[in-house]
Amino acid sequence: MATEAGRADRPDADDGAHEAARPAARVVVLADDLIWATRLAGIVRAAGAAPVAARRREDIPVASIGAAGAIVDLTTRAYDGVAMVAELVAA
DSSP: OOOHHHHHHSTTOOOSHHHHHSOOOEEEEEOSSHHHHHHHHHHHHHTTOEEEEEOSGGGHHHHTTTOSEEEEOTTOSSSOHHHHHHHHHHO
């Protein structure tokens, strides 16, 4: 049985300090409905990532710089959600 002192000597010991030093992954949330966008952003935060809001297609190029992924609201009428997914995959 390892003691706390012995645990700190192990290279695989994780005291949580690494988590604070690592920046959160950025995830673009493309949704034009404020309530839905807020819910999706909350889910992204709960997963440990940082949401980047985009409400219009024009917001995507700036918002997606350095992003690890994207969530696209497919039910909106402001843009073609399926086309947006295809565009993001191609980028």
